[in-house]
Amino acid sequence: MTTPEPTPARPSVLFVCVHNAGRSQMAAAFLTHLAGDRVEVRSAGSAPAATVNPAVVEAMAEAGIDIASETPKILTTEAVRSSDVVITMGCGDTCPVFPGKRYLDWTLPDPANQNVAAVRPIRNEIERRVRTLIKEIT
Numbered sequence: 001m002t003t004p005e006p007t008p009a010r011p012s013v014l015f016v017c018v019h020n021a022g023r024s025q026m027a028a029a030f031l032t033h034l035a036g037d038r039v040e041v042r043s044a045g046s047a048p049a050a051t052v053n054p055a056v057v058e059a060m061a062e063a064g065i066d067i068a069s070e071t072p073k074i075l076t077t078e079a080v081r082s083s084d085v086v087i088t089m090g091c092g093d094t095c096p097v098f099p100g101k102r103y104l105d106w107t108l109p110d111p112a113n114q115n116v117a118a119v120r121p122i123r124n125e126i127e128r129r130v131r132t133l134i135k136e137i138t
Contacts, residue, residue: 011137012040014083016095020045020072022053022111023089026123029060029067030130038138044079046095048072056111059119063127085137 013031015024020043028043035041049072060067077096080086085102088095090110097103106129111119 010038010040011085012042012083013085013087013133013137014079015041015043015087015089016045016075017089017110018046019049019053019112020075021049021051022056022119023106023108023122023126025052025067025070025072026056026060026126027087027089027106027130029065029070030127031134033065034130035134035138039134042079042083044073044075046075048074053111053114053119055114055116055119056123058116059111059123062116062120063123085133087133 015027015031017024024043024045028041031039031041052067052070052072057068075095080096080101081098083101085104086095087104087106089106089108095103106126108125109118109122111122114122
């Protein structure tokens, strides 16, 4: 009788921006939508807003993804420690750094105080980057 190959652990990704109300919410939603249960997805902010940006919610709804019930979350050391890949989006040096983690910085415009027309190109670029990320980590 042969022993089955061990199942590799799912990679985990943490998306971080300042308010966790726009870019990181879109990225987490796209990764969850496109990768399903193949990837563990988290998002957080160094100074979370009270709610997700309404223009971001609308732009994601146009892409067929409902994030209306999402809420911004505070960035914790544990979230970083338990993630394989940490992707920052304009949060500067507020993200703790641990050895052995892969860190990426996605420079993207901040959708704060923007209308949905201004959010769409940001959403589209995030989707493109998430699709590339999925190919790299799965």
